[in-house]
Amino acid sequence: MRFLPIYFSLAFISACYQTESTITDTLLYCSDKAPHSFNPQISHDVATLDATTHQLYNRLVKIDPISQRFVSDIALRWEVNSKKTEYTFYLRRDVNFHHNDYFTPSRQLNAEDVIFSFDRMLAKEHPFHLTNVVAETYLYNHPFSNLVADIVKVDDYTIRFMLNKSDATLLANLAAHYAVIHSKEYAQLLLENDNKAQIDYLPIGTGPYQFKQNSTKRLIRFQAHTKPWEKPSNIKQLIFDVTPNSTKRYAKLLSGECDIITNPAPSQVKQISKNELFSLSSQPTGNVALIAFNTKSKSLQNSDVRHALSSAIDRQTILDAVYFENATAANNLLPSNSWAYNPRAPLVYYTPEHSREKLQNGEFDFSQTLRIVAPIKSSIFNPNFYKTAELIQSNLATIGVNTEIIQLRNEELNATLMAGEYDLYLTGISPYIKDPDNLFRPLFSCSSNQIEGNTGQWCDTKVQALLDNTLLETNFVQRVKNYYQLQEYTQDQLIYLPIAHLLRFDVFNNNISGLQMNPLTGIDLHSVNKVPPLTKEQIK
């Protein structure tokens, strides 16, 4: 009897407790990874895009999610000359930059800011060009450097892009995540204080939310733009809560500590889709999960060996066991809806019975142990690298090939990759814009190293020539032909064995609406609306 007060107080505590989902002006977004920086120009990982592109920044133009057409953003309207070599953009005159405790803008956005933002990527002598950029990879300025000859300021609110050649992809590039507009005034302030690095970590933009605090990479706080030039957002406080553990993320969604979770574990997807309290959104991405064969490795130099090993790997079981059928089987690096997809490229079938024979004919040394290297942490490519490696290991064991699984953390992993001390590597590739070059170049180009994506360590003149020529080729039919040829050749060489085309999943509480997912530029939380949580009866 004497414990009754305790039970009462416990009951009281739990009855009075209201979860965060009841607070309608605060949005909790639980992601699996912390962004690398707050500038999508230099960081292209999904976490950075989600946290920045639509939240902190604006671009000249954007793509309407419904009609898939280019619509105005910072540029009110634009004109193209008849040869399609000059694009003139007329800017809005009422765009405010963020105003917070580390920056007070003295003016509104004008042409200087736009030119500054693009010059940082394009001009090698620009003071911010190499700021926070470890090595100048092709990714940093590739889309523009081949395209844009000059950017001219016509007047304070008009700029003109001069192109090298006629090109129709400029608008697509300007709507991509890396074309965000920064404040030149803020950059100059940092330059005077000799604190250039801050530009990417304490960001200033024009987007609906402004940066407030980033505490120990676990919690990022945004608040609504204090002087919004667009429709003010309903959410006043936006919090990115980095929760790497997927079980924990889902548990937090259930306990009301997250409004939106990204990347639920594939094993949870089925259960989530049955729960009427939540909505599940799935989006195809360009991301492909791969097994890379180290073609510099002595035992894998021969493409017959690579074919024999590939046909012994049961990829369907990997899809079932690792992705729980929440990914599409991949036969080709490109998704089948891509314009460059070659339906006639050679495929790999699961025929383990022939593999051993082939290996014996190829004088494969069965006494050796192949090293399967995989990252220790799960990534967007693979929810469980170890499980995948275990499946491959048991598949290869049935044809008599010994393997060992080596899981490594980041620094060790990069060192191992650069030293080439691996045979099979579990990885993936995620393109940034819908252009096949963006997928093939990191994988096959001689100038791309193992960390940039060429984990097959492939380099030959034929592939390199195909890549380079196609990039400059203007004739669309010829481009398609070239990519067909490239796919046939690389599939025949089998440097990479594609496993799956991946989907992006986000789960959100039913009291959230107005979420916009963009598979290439990240999530858009501008027009999110949050109402008090619905009960199960209301949903029915």
Added chain:
Amino acid sequence: MLINNEFNEEKIQSPQQYIWSIFKSKNIAVVSMWAVVALILIAIFCQYIMPYPPALQHPDMLLLPPYWVDGSNPAHLLGTDDLGRDTFSRLLKGIQLTLTGALLITVAISLLGLIIGSTAALLKGVKASIVHHLLDALLTIPTLLTALILIVLFGMSFENSLLAVSLSLLPQFIRGIYNCIETELNKQYVVALRLDGSTNLRLLRYGILPNIIEPIVTLLNRIFTMAVLEITTLGFLGFGANLEEIELGALIAKNLDLIYISPYLVLFPGLAIFMIIIIFNIFAEGIRHAVIEGED
């Protein structure tokens, strides 16, 4: 107990036999003893009991539930995991690894601890003081922290986690032994033995040890319990067994992702840990009671 019967024809039992006869008279103690034997047999003959090799994948039978749930397959008693590996076999393997580890630690600690503890207790002067203070200092470091430090120093592996757990539990045991002997040393029978001129070793062997069996059983039981808990905790946190080794804590950590789709995979290893500790505790309690009653 007084012997009232003047015509007692029974032989007078040795203390061990007497304790054993008391132990035998308690049902629950006997049951727990057989359970302990069964667990140890499982650990030894794990290879032959397991229905399947623990790493064998059945790609056509993923995530089966245990046999009493719909959709199960009688071939896999407790179901399968996400790679179609038999849960029952993996559980047995896990019990083998965890139990062997905990028993090894308990044996090693009891040997080392008895030697160090009794030496420290019988020493006098500066040496004793050093041991005393060192123990005091070591005892203030939480066991999990000790284990983490040792793992950082020696690297991550199951063997090292065992070493870490034993080193973190050793001071507790030494301290316990030390205190027991210290209390006994102040008793009059020890003084009497001393006056008889017995050496320290003789004093320990015939004087003190038979009288501190009960606290030693309690201490060993506690060490064993803590060893199981800590091995599994380290395994769970990913600092112990590596991914290929199936240890109960690591098994829970590995299956954590699947808790919403197949909670059994997390429940069973936890229950196994629970059962191991319960069985050994009841067994130890049985012995302790028998010893206490035997002494009365």
Added chain:
Amino acid sequence: MFNYLIRRLYLLCITSIILTIIAFSIQHLTVGNTLDSNVFSQYLDYLISISQGELGVSALDNQPILKTALIAFISTLELCFFAFIFASIIGVPLGILAGLERNRGIDYSIMSIALIGLALPVFWVAIIFTMLPNLTGWVMPIDGNISVIYEVPMVTGIMLIDSLLVSEQYQLSAFYNHLVHIVLPATVLAIFLISEIIRLTRHSITMIMRSNYIKAAHTKGFSRPQIVYRHVLKNAIPPIIHQLRLQISTIISFAMAIEIVFSYQGAGMWLFVSIQQGDYLALSTAILIISGFILILSIIVDLLLVLISPTKRKVLYADQ
């Protein structure tokens, strides 16, 4: 009294010197200083920096590691405190009941509860508790020590007080939210603590019920409740506290494991993250802070016991 105090302080000094040596060697082995000067002078430098409260800067966030560690450890202590209160409220009465009814049905059932509480691996129970919102629909927070929507600046480092200090902005809701976040992890820790407290209380009560002064009280004709309230309880508490003091390090160990499951930002979570990311300076700092705390606490408890318990007071006058 004064002599006794001096003796305890002397013990404290020696033990803390041993601790600093251990911490120094660990730092030496893990972080690996350059061997320019000899080890002894390095150790002296280390002692000086400890006395100035400068333990270095964390490699992870470039913040002074001492501050981070202290804030984390205080959170752990909050957790332990609540678990202890909770466990005492439940454990002490049960233990007394078991001790008084020794070897009867009620004793056996209470002791079975205690045994179960001891045998349950805490991290596993913590996992089961984090599943509660899913299993029962009973919504309780399972992550961190306060909802992320509250921005609580660290003024004192003690979240209970800091969350009260922001009441101007959030009223009492931040404080209340913090309390609710402690409930589940503290309950898990309390499950272990309850069984420990039951065992210790029962043992202590049994010992006292056997003692001669209780028998004397019986013969005087006092009723059982009278004896229990007047004599037994008062004398049973000191041995329990004394035994619990020896278990503080185990309790903190368990608290750290629980923290990791609940992402409760305490010492355990901080150590776990630091080690995973390769900041080994955390290890020696943790030793200094946690062990230093346990050391000082046990001496305070010793002194308190001496003050409240007459039987222990004799050490004040004894020479040894």
